[in-house]
Amino acid sequence: EGGLAIYGGIIGSLIAAQITARKHQVSVLTILDIVAPALVLGQAIGRWGNYINMEAYGLRIGEEYLQFFPFAVEIPVGDVWYWHMATFFYESMACLLIFAFLLIYRAKAKKAPAGNLFLWYWVLYGIERFFVEGLRTDSLYIFKGGLPIGKLIFFPAGLRVSQVLSLIMVIAFGIILIKRFIARRKEETKPDDELAPELVLVNAEEEPAADSEPAEEAAEEITEDVSEETSEETDKEQNSATVTAKDIAKTV
DSSP, rough: OOOOOHHHHHHHHHHHHHHHHHHHTHHHHHHHHHHHHHHHHHHHHHTHEEEEEEESSSSSSOGGGGOSSSEEEEEETTTEEEEEEEEEHHHHHHHHHHHHHHHHHHHOTSSSSSSSHHHHHHHHHHHHHHHTTBBBBBOOETTOEEEETTTEEEEEEEEHHHHHHHHHHHHHHOOOOOOOOHHHHHTOOOGGSSOOGGSSSSOOSSSOHHHHHHHHHHHHHHHHHHHHHHHHHHHHHHHHHHHHHHHHHHHH
């Protein structure tokens, strides 16, 4: 009869986050980064509701050596119980791993742009959901006989609605993450020639010849002045020596 799904809940949360951000004048990306770990932790806990309701299970397990929990779970069909893949448990454990990753990422990547944590949530959850959804037997199909492209048929077992949405999520948000990473790397590895003019080191040997002419002329003038001063001092010393010699001769 239909009901709530995680994608609808997340879309509603995004709308609520946008309204809250505008009301309190904070970045919506910051809010999404804050709620991402709690969101995936809630999903990990919520999946156990599927076990209580005896729903969201996977393919039937006929091999007796695989009929054990947590790989499989018994589901009643009428008065008979059958073993099925415990897909609710797979997703619960995967969400716990994503939760741990997000906490580590938050602690290590403190300089990451706002929104990266939420983007990682989308990408990782999309990958997990795509594979687990393919194991379930109660999903809604969108491509029952596979996805035909030309003469080829991709996913011949069929594609579920949640798988298509997960694939779109992974591709879209993965591209955003890659673009952000490339832009950040370019910013960190800017060459020196992009620095401000006053910070660029100039090699004196590469200075234009015209700029060195005034310096050379100044050096020549200083040399001439020093030579003239030296000559004048020498003449004074010679004159002084001559006068002294004359005084001595008169005295004698």
